[in-house]
Amino acid sequence: MIYEGLSDNYTELLHAAKEAMTRAYVPYSNFQVGAALLDDEGHIHYGCNVENAAYGPTNCAERTALFRAVADGKRPGQFQAIAVIGSTDGPIAPCGVCRQVLVELCSPDMPVIMGNLSGQWSISTVSSILPGAFTPASLDNRER
Numbered sequence: 001m002i003y004e005g006l007s008d009n010y011t012e013l014l015h016a017a018k019e020a021m022t023r024a025y026v027p028y029s030n031f032q033v034g035a036a037l038l039d040d041e042g043h044i045h046y047g048c049n050v051e052n053a054a055y056g057p058t059n060c061a062e063r064t065a066l067f068r069a070v071a072d073g074k075r076p077g078q079f080q081a082i083a084v085i086g087s088t089d090g091p092i093a094p095c096g097v098c099r100q101v102l103v104e105l106c107s108p109d110m111p112v113i114m115g116n117l118s119g120q121w122s123i124s125t126v127s128s129i130l131p132g133a134f135t136p137a138s139l140d141n142r143e144r
């Protein structure tokens with residue numbers, strides 16, 4: 001798949017997300033999503049959505065990648081970019097919960113690359129996809 005105008009490294013990350021997408025466990029929605037999170041050492045952490053018969057416990061692809069990376073020893077600030085892909089009309093839009101988790105674990109200016117299977121893509125940053133977020137600093141700066 002060609003993502004016209006997208007840099008080679010982000011195209012590669014979207015392709016990694018596409019690979020992760022094939023591993024999705026989606027018996028209920030039948031809607032596969034893949035994510036690929038690039039860390040500061042150049043390693044890619046893969047994520048796919050994992051659904052559940054109780055629906056609520058479903059984990060999105062983005063959070064799967066982020067939580068896996070933390071479990072593998074990565075810490076906030078040690079991520080360079082995340083790519084997300086799904087079979088949406090335009091580039092996929094991460095859900096609100098995943099945006100909140102991105103704000104927690106990634107730098108505000110970290111690129112978020114969103115794509116679909118027909119070559120469409122868009123790029124944004126963590127802070128711009130969740131304006132006015134409640135952040136770790138919100139807890140430090142509370143009124144006492």
Ligand code: THU
Binds near residue numbers: 048
């Ligand atoms: N989903 C993701 O994994 N990431 C997104 O950005 C949007 C939604 C999943 C959750 C659920 O398994 C399926 O897509 C339908 O909502």
